[in-house]
Amino acid sequence: xxxxxxxxxxxxxxxxxxxxxxxxxxxxxxxxxxxxxxxxxxxxxxxxxxxxxxxxxxxxxxxxxxxxxxxxxxxxxxxxxxxxxxxxxxxxxxxxxxxxxxxxxxxxxxxxxxxxxxxxxxxxxxxxxxxxxxxxxxxxxxxxxxxxxxxxxxxxxxxxxxxxxxxxxxxxxxxxxxxxxxxxxxxxxxxxxxxxxxxxxxxxxxxxxxxxxxxxxxxxxxxxxxxxxxxxxxxxxxxxxxxxxxxxxxxxxxxxxxxxxxxxxxxxxxxxxxxxxxxxxxxxxxxxxxxxxxxxxxxxxxxxxxxxxxxxxxxxxxxxxxxxxxxxxxxxxx
Amino acid sequence: xxxxxxxxxxxxxxxxxxxxxxxxxxxxxxxxxxxxxxxxxxxxxxxxxxxxxxxxxxxxxxxxxxxxxxxxxxxxxxxxxxxxxxxxxxxxxxxxxxxxxxxxxxxxxxxxxxxxxxxxxxxxxxxxxxxxxxxxxxxxxxxxxxxxxxxxxxxxxxxxxxxxxxxxxxxxxxxxxxxxxxxxxxxxxxxxxxxxxxxxxxxxxxxxxxxxxxxxxxxxxxxxxxxxxxxxxxxxxxxxxxxxxxxxxxxxxxxxxxxxxxxxxxxxxxxxxxxxxxxxxxxxxxxxxxxxxxxxxxxxxxxxxxxxxxxxxxxxxxxxxxxxxxxxxxxxxx
DNA sequence: CTGAAAGCGCTTACAG
DNA sequence: CTGAAAGCGCTTACAG
Numbered sequence: 001x002x003x004x005x006x007x008x009x010x011x012x013x014x015x016x017x018x019x020x021x022x023x024x025x026x027x028x029x030x031x032x033x034x035x036x037x038x039x040x041x042x043x044x045x046x047x048x049x050x051x052x053x054x055x056x057x058x059x060x061x062x063x064x065x066x067x068x069x070x071x072x073x074x075x076x077x078x079x080x081x082x083x084x085x086x087x088x089x090x091x092x093x094x095x096x097x098x099x100x101x102x103x104x105x106x107x108x109x110x111x112x113x114x115x116x117x118x119x120x121x122x123x124x125x126x127x128x129x130x131x132x133x134x135x136x137x138x139x140x141x142x143x144x145x146x147x148x149x150x151x152x153x154x155x156x157x158x159x160x161x162x163x164x165x166x167x168x169x170x171x172x173x174x175x176x177x178x179x180x181x182x183x184x185x186x187x188x189x190x191x192x193x194x195x196x197x198x199x200x201x202x203x204x205x206x207x208x209x210x211x212x213x214x215x216x217x218x219x220x221x222x223x224x225x226x227x228x229x230x231x232x233x234x235x236x237x238x239x240x241x242x243x244x245x246x247x248x249x250x251x252x253x254x255x256x257x258x259x260x261x262x263x264x265x266x267x268x269x270x271x272x273x274x275x276x277x278x279x280x281x282x283x284x285x286x287x288x289x290x291x292x293x294x295x296x297x298x299x300x301x302x303x304x305x306x307x308x309x310x311x312x313x314x315x316x317x318x319x320x321x322x323x324x325x326x327x328x329x330x331x332x333x334x
Numbered sequence: 335x336x337x338x339x340x341x342x343x344x345x346x347x348x349x350x351x352x353x354x355x356x357x358x359x360x361x362x363x364x365x366x367x368x369x370x371x372x373x374x375x376x377x378x379x380x381x382x383x384x385x386x387x388x389x390x391x392x393x394x395x396x397x398x399x400x401x402x403x404x405x406x407x408x409x410x411x412x413x414x415x416x417x418x419x420x421x422x423x424x425x426x427x428x429x430x431x432x433x434x435x436x437x438x439x440x441x442x443x444x445x446x447x448x449x450x451x452x453x454x455x456x457x458x459x460x461x462x463x464x465x466x467x468x469x470x471x472x473x474x475x476x477x478x479x480x481x482x483x484x485x486x487x488x489x490x491x492x493x494x495x496x497x498x499x500x501x502x503x504x505x506x507x508x509x510x511x512x513x514x515x516x517x518x519x520x521x522x523x524x525x526x527x528x529x530x531x532x533x534x535x536x537x538x539x540x541x542x543x544x545x546x547x548x549x550x551x552x553x554x555x556x557x558x559x560x561x562x563x564x565x566x567x568x569x570x571x572x573x574x575x576x577x578x579x580x581x582x583x584x585x586x587x588x589x590x591x592x593x594x595x596x597x598x599x600x601x602x603x604x605x606x607x608x609x610x611x612x613x614x615x616x617x618x619x620x621x622x623x624x625x626x627x628x629x630x631x632x633x634x635x636x637x638x639x640x641x642x643x644x645x646x647x648x649x650x651x652x653x654x655x656x657x658x659x660x661x662x663x664x665x666x667x668x
Numbered sequence: 669c670t671g672a673a674a675g676c677g678c679t680t681a682c683a684g
Numbered sequence: 685c686t687g688a689a690a691g692c693g694c695t696t697a698c699a700g
Contacts, residue, residue, distance in 0.1 A: 045442070260619055279559070381692085387677065
């Protein structure tokens with residue numbers, strides 16, 4: 001079933017059918033209703049390849065997700081998809097490795113499929129700075145800031161990762177912790193987790209805390225298993241730490257299990273803070289003290305920013321959404 | 335940059351360029367290398383809309399995921415995407431509500447985008463029976479069986495949900511539990527969770543257990559929060575149950591938290607079994623006794639079945655992958 | 669081995 | 685308000 005068959009059945013030309021389908025004004029009521037009836041009866045749907053080819057507009061919005069086990073990202077993604085769908089936009093999701101080069105993947109994707117827009121869930125500023133100039137479509141970086149990078153087609157929406165991480169350190173410090181371990185992400189300087197690492201390190205340095213990254217920081221990917229083994233390694237190396245700040249809930253969740261398996265009571269023997277405020281932290285036993293990111297706000301803002309960029313004339317903007325340290329059950333005073 | 339420009343730069347016709355790009359044999363070595371050089375230099379990538387339009391082959395493989403918080407599905411999905419990508423196939427993911435009509439969504443999608451193939455993560459046999467005849471593209475149902483439905487273009491790969499659920503009941507029974515509550519999914523008869531419900535109910539009936547679905551079963555969606563509130567409702571209604579079988583880990587995880595908040599020690603006061611064998615069960619405190627599904631096998635088989643269906647001549651097949659009841663820390667004897 | 673031409677299914681000026 | 689025609693960027697018989 002194609003547009004010609006619909007036109008024939010309805011007794012109009014294909015141009016008129018096209019106008020009806022696309023809701024254009026200059027069509028008679030009679031033509032509209034007759035054509036709509038045929039479309040309805042046949043269950044006709046326009047071929048999107050032909051449509052996009054003609055409009056030179058191409059495929060749907062593409063999302064690149066860093067890491068496959070990050071619950072925060074699935075939550076945001078589901079909300080973004082629902083919002084996009086509400087306005088008739090499709091979303092194509094590509095999962096990348098934690099340490100993949102997201103911008104390189106996006107460049108290849110852009111060439112092949114010409115998406116309307118692109119969304120990055122997680123990302124490293126360094127990669128954007130170096131290669132994003134090859135990206136022509138409207139894009140939004142989510143959970144990291146693109147401010148200062150100077151790309152007219154790249155907006156961003158994020159919490160202030162550095163400040164939030166500093167607040168975690170402040171919180172632990174105020175509870176008497178002096179030897180604090182850091183867990184997760186990589187030390188790639190400008191990755192989402194890297195920004196948190198930076199904020200935490202700076203806060204420790206501000207307090208003249210005895211922090212030595214080589215000993216007190218253990219990088220790992222965003223998965224429970226990686227968080228588990230990373231904490232084991234960290235404890236082996238720095239057994240005197242009294243608190244651990246995991247740079248993501250999924251890591252904290254694995255670390256919590258590792259601590260318990262080591263015979264450490266949390267928080268009595270070891271305090272633990274996560275990051276993201278996902279269901280993992282909320283339903284875990286004990287509940288994990290964490291930094292809550294508002295996934296709905298993140299999703300809503302990203303869609304809005306993308307849309308503004310896609311409408312000609314929209315300018316890149318960098319939005320900060322609020323975060324909140326939620327004191328739950330995995331930190332106690334020293 | 336389009337194929338005509340490449341042809342002009344290389345000094346050949348567009349037909350020859352097309353043949354080179356598509357790796358066809360009947361091209362001279364000289365033409366191939368000259369064209370490849372131009373392609374390389376310009377970073378040319380063929381426009382996929384035009385390509386798919388022409389080939390009448392259309393867009394990439396589409397996956398429909400039932401529910402947005404189901405960790406099992408994200409695990410399978412990541413593995414499927416990696417496998418597809420290895421053979422140059424793209425995957426487009428659509429998240430649906432737990433209770434959406436996946437086949438209706440697929441029909442609309444098929445009309446609009448003509449995917450090469452479709453994958454369903456979760457699904458209800460009833461919907462397939464009623465409407466799948468409108469689907470023309472090769473498809474695979476994952477985590478539920480399509481055996482007996484008789485569609486030539488629908489394969490399936492799943493564990494035996496009924497048998498696995500019966501085994502859980504058997505296990506709880508052998509540990510002395512007589513009043514067993516069931517939690518999660520809907521009573522839609524042939525949904526993935528519904529199959530488990532069916533197997534569990536049958537096993538209880540086989541033992542003449544005093545099971546009354548209206549009282550001892552509480553449906554809910556696949557999320558921690560829903561599992562949490564569902565267990566509360568179940569316990570309010572049937573306070574004498576000694577064990578709960580949650581039809582998914584994500585539900586069990588929320589239920590575990592609810593039990594503890596109610597002052598029930600798990601497993602001393604209440605035993606709990608999950609389903610799926612995800613990281614949630616593996617890292618939870620206590621570790622949740624669960625039925626492990628082999629996500630890698632599920633992913634590998636689905637891709638294989640889909641590929642066989644896409645290669646002309648492939649026949650629909652219905653594969654059962656093994657499951658394993660993993661006794662962990664949330665069940666004790668009565 | 670190669671080029672010229674038709675056509676995939678749409679949308680959009682252009683006439684009328 | 686409507687139709688006929690061009691053209692989006694490819695692939696693929698068809699000649700040569």
